[in-house]
Amino acid sequence: MPTIDLYSVERSTVTGLRVLLGVSGLLALVIGVLVLVWPAKTAVVVAGIICVYAFIAGVINIFLGIMTRRLGAWPRVSYVVLGIVFIVVAVLALTNLQAATAALAVLLGVTVGIAWIIEGIVSLTMLGDSASKVWTILMAVVSILAGIGLLLSPIWGAAVLWMLLGASLAVLGVVQIVRAIRFGAHL
Secondary structure (H helix, E strand, O other): OOOOOHHHOOHHHHHHHHHHHHHHHHHHHHHHHHHHHOHHHHHHHHHHHHHHHHHHHHHHHHHHHHHOOOOOHHHHHHHHHHHHHHHHHHHHHHHOHHHHHHHHHHHHHHHHHHHHHHHHHHHHHOHHHOOOHHHHHHHHHHHHHHHHHHHHOHHHHHHHHHHHHHHHHHHHHHHHHHHHHHOOOOO
């Protein structure tokens, strides 16, 4: 990672960077604390944000399908159909946000579980090229077992991952705030 020579940077730029670091750290800290204190409510808010995003993406896809004259008929129809699907899913999810949150948690748990199983299997297939076979086997076994655990209980696994995300955001937010305070302080 390249280093910045702060002596060659204008003071206003350093101040701007400090503010950006501080704001991003504060935002990470607040989100992390919200996830840790109100995990279910915060998950519902995130699901709601995803639903609103899906609705907006649907409107944009419909607009692209109708307004893009350079495309052929099938791509334009595809944009419109995709837009309609996005809007319908978003509206259905927004009507029962609790169920949408649970569905997203299951999707997350299953997706991460499958990814961890594949990662473990790939590690085992590369065992011959590994400099440390014991650690590679250990990592592969843990990855496969964790993936199976997530597949067996995806909501519980997603809840654990959610809490880990909250704790990580809170810690990283504090670190970022400290960086903001210390960044360029010696100038």
